[in-house]
Structures are given as structure tokens and as C-alpha cells.
């Protein structure tokens with residue numbers, strides 16, 4: 240093979256078109272499970288794959304077990320294969336296995352028969368103890384049988400060949416074997432052949448695989464009628480990179496699984512690949528808009544679990560706990576609302592979580608002791624319509640962080656809202672204003688009837704407005720000192736439509752204190768907020 244800098248794939252920097260996708264969940268994925276799926280489970284998984292938009296699905300190895308055979312028959316006999324979906328089955332190059340494979344496929348509309356044999360140096364020497372010529376002969380033998388059985392079986396068949404352990408095979412030899420198979424299958428524009436070049440076990444960095452793929456693409460016979468397919472396993476954690484660089488190198492098709500299930504460290508994760516494309520503005524032609532449901536179904540059917548930080552699908556992959564991240568996300572979302580930009584560019588979120596069925600509240604802003612005022616304020620505003628003034632957000636932020644720190648747990652939105660109501664809203668624990676009347680006389684005179692720990696007190700004062708004069712009347716009647724530093728009000732849009740919320744901040748000798756009032760009448764709401772602030776202070 241020529242050196243890496245002679246390859247064209249290094250000159251490309253993006254993928255401009257989705258490849259053909261083939262899900263191997265029901266074969267490679269299934270054979271890696273502790274308990275392989277039952278027929279019913281496979282049927283449910285099949286449904287999930289079809290709904291996600293897969294047009295090629297490897298359904299199993301029908302000659303390997305009764306369940307695999309029956310599953311294939313069930314799909315055909317129950318007419319469960321949509322016209323635009325092709326099933327694929329795996330077979331070894333042995334006559335009784337090929338015969339059983341075609342028996343399983345009888346009556347299928349469209350199927351790919353996937354033939355493989357191992358070609359790597361290690362397998363040739365240690366497992367099969369065969370020469371290169373003998374290995375080529377195994378491939379040729381299987382290819383001929385597939386062609387013959389295909390001709391005498393009802394159905395429309397296409398063929399795929401995998402030089403298994405391709406990455407452990409000398410590229411020149413892999414090319415020789417593949418070309419020998421192509422010679423037998425004689426592909427045409429109407430009946431293309433798939434040559435699948437698996438990373439059966441990953442052994443090198445992704446750029447090496449890409450160069451191997453480009454070498455194959457440039458040298459294979461009948462390239463125009465050959466679909467080059469990739470099947471990367473994830474032993475080195477590079478399966479996604481292998482697939483992406485392999486596509487840059489000329490591959491047309493990817494075999495992989497949802498969430499990367501598969502032998503050992505798994506197959507390439509098709510969700511990640513597809514969403515990586517989507518995040519670059521390329522339509523992946525797969526639908527993961529309800530990824531949480533797909534994840535749940537996958538976990539139920541396979542008994543596997545999706546890692547919390549698995550790209551795009553993990554529970555925590557959009558979560559921002561840290562205050563600075565939350566603040567940037569809250570500001571980014573606001574900016575987005577104002578500017579409506581063409582591209583998604585909110586800080587700390589690689590894609591819009593809604594694209595994969597996730598929610599901003601609950602999935603993105605998550606509150607623990609690392610969180611800050613930005614995130615907590617954002618959550619209160621977005622979920623409950625509570626738009627506190629900035630200084631109050633800060634104070635409430637510290638209060639919530641403190642609760643989380645003390646209890647050593649994440650706080651759910653409803654717990655935060657409950658804490659807000661309990662701490663600030665309509666707090667009449669000591670002081671309670673039972674009646675407020677106002678006289679207009681070059682300003683406002685407030686006549687306030689109140690109780691302090693149940694004892695009735697009356698106060699009257701003149702001021703610029705209702706809140707001012709009420710505050711002065713309370714101060715006079717109780718003999719307390721403070722000044723109002725902040726007042727803010729707005730309608731409550733969520734929950735209680737006809738109500739208003741008011742926020743009052745007061746400066747006391749012990750520092751600033753906050754209160755909030757909720758009422759149908761905005762005057763009552765503002766007095767409630769003031770009373771709540773006083774009750775939250777050390778003034779009485």
C-alpha cells in the first residue's frame with residue numbers, strides 16, 4: 240500500500256451525504272448478548288428498526304439456530320417486511336449452511352445473502368491452517384453456491400461478501416479474495432454486489448483503516464457496480480472515527496448497531512454516526528427524533544443498558560450541572576429566541592436536544608450543589624413562569640445550592656419550585672396584613688390593619704404610591720427600620736392565568752432579604768411580597 244499522504248481521503252474534511260445504513264442489531268448485536276433475544280423480542284426490535292428508517296437489516300444467521308430460522312420465516316410468512324426494506328442474512332461458506340439459509344429465505348421479496356470467511360494472517364495460520372490459495376477457494380466455493388442457490392430459490396437475491404478480519408489481512412490479499420468473489424457474482428448496475436470490509440478486531444488507528452478502504456475502493460474490480468461497506472468494531476474505541484474516515488475514503492455503506500451493541504466492545508454506534516452527520520447539516524435518513532423511546536425499547540429487549548454518557552442517547556449527555564455552563568446555556572437560549580439564527584450554536588450543547596426527543600427542563604438544566612443562579616433562574620422562568628429580579632435569582636441560587644449540598648442530592652424542578660414557594664411566597668408566618676385601604680391626597684395615604692403573631696395592630700402613613708405608603712405604615716406601627724431596594728412584578732402566565740406575582744427586596748441592618756407575593760390583585764401581590772420579605776428578615 241502507498242504511504243498515507245498519497246491518499247485522497249486526507250484532503251476531505253466533511254461527509255456530504257448519508258451512507259446506506261444496515262442495522263446488524265439482530266445478528267451481530269444479538270449474538271453478543273448474554274441471553275440472545277427470543278423470537279418475540281426480535282420481532283419487537285425489528286419493528287423499532289423499521290420505524291427508525293432502516294432499509295437494510297441483517298436479521299440473523301438462519302442456519303445457526305432454530306430461533307434465527309423461525310424469525311426469518313415469521314417475517315416472510317407474516318408479511319412483516321415493507322417493500323422498501325431488504326433483509327440480510329449471514330452464512331458461512333459451507334454447503335449445508337448455505338442450503339439452510341436459502342430454505343429460510345424462500346418466498347422473500349428482497350434479500351441480501353451475506354457470505355464471509357476469515358482471511359487474516361492470524362486466522363489463516365492458527366485457526367484454519369490454510370494457504371492463501373485455499374482461503375480464496377473457500378470464498379469462491381461459497382460465492383458459487385450462493386449464486387446457484389439464489390437461482391433456484393424463489394425471491395430476489397443480492398450478495399454480500401466479507402473478508403472477515405479484513406484489517407488483519409494484507410490489503411493486497413484482501414483485494415485478491417474480493418476480486419475472486421466479484422468474478423463469480425458478476426455484478427451489474429441492476430444487481431450490485433456488496434463488499435463489506437470489517438474491522439472485525441480493531442488493530443490500528445482510524446487513518447490506517449481509511450487508507451486501506453481507499454486502496455480497496457481504487458483497486459477493486461467493477462467498482463461502479465460494487466457497494467463498499469464498512470463494519471467497524473470498537474476494540475480501540477475508534478469505531479465511529481473508523482466509519483467516518485472510511486466514508487471519506489470512499490465507502491458507500493455502514494453496518495452497525497443502535498448504541499454500539501455487538502461482539503466484545505461492540506459495533507459502531509449508528510445513532511452517533513447519524514447524529515454526527517445531522518449536526519453538520521447532513522440529513523442522515525434515519526429518524527431518531529424519539530430516541531428516549533428507542534433507548535427504552537433497546538434496554539428492555541436486549542437486557543443491556545445505555546451508558547449515561549453515550550453520545551446523543553445517554554441520560555446525562557445534555558445535562559449541565561455546573562453554574563457557568565447553565566448560565567451560558569440560559570443566555571444562549573435567550574439569544575436564540577431573540578435572533579432566531581439559522582444554525583444551532585447554543586454554548587455547551589452540541590445539538591438541539593429536542594432533535595433527539597429530549598427536553599430543556601429535566602434533560603439540560605439539572606440542579607445540584609455545583610449549579611448557579613443562571614440555571615436555577617432559567618428553570619424557574621421556563622418551567623414555572625417565575626422571572627425573579629437578578630439579585631433575587633442570586634440569593635435563591637445560593638439557597639438552592641445549599642439545600643442540595645446539605646442533602647447531597649440533585650434537586651428536581653418541582654422540589655425547587657416548592658422551596659421557592661415555601662421560602663418566599665405569601666409568607667404570613669408572623670406579620671399578616673388583614674386589610675389595606677388607600678386615600679388619594681397628593682400621594683397615597685395607606686391605612687393598614689395587620690396582625691403580629693395574632694395581635695392586631697393598626698398603622699397609617701403617607702407616601703408616593705401604595706407600596707411605599709403601606710411600607711411606611713408597617714414600619715411606623717411596628718417600629719422597625721428597612722428600605723425597599725427592589726420591586727418587580729409580572730403576570731403569572733403558567734398555572735394560574737389570572738394571577739400576578741410581585742417581588743420585593745428590602746435592605747435591613749443584617750443584609751438584603753427577599754419576598755414574593757402572588758394574588759389576583761397586583762396591589763395585594765405587592766403587599767404580600769413586602770410582608771413575606773419582612774417575615775423572612777430578623778426585623779420582627
Ligand code: KIV
Nearest residue numbers: 355401403404437439
Ligand atoms: O465483525 C465481523 O467481521 C463480522 C463479519 C461476519 C462481517 O461480523
Ligand code: ZN
Nearest residue numbers: 267439470502
Ligand atoms: Zn461483526
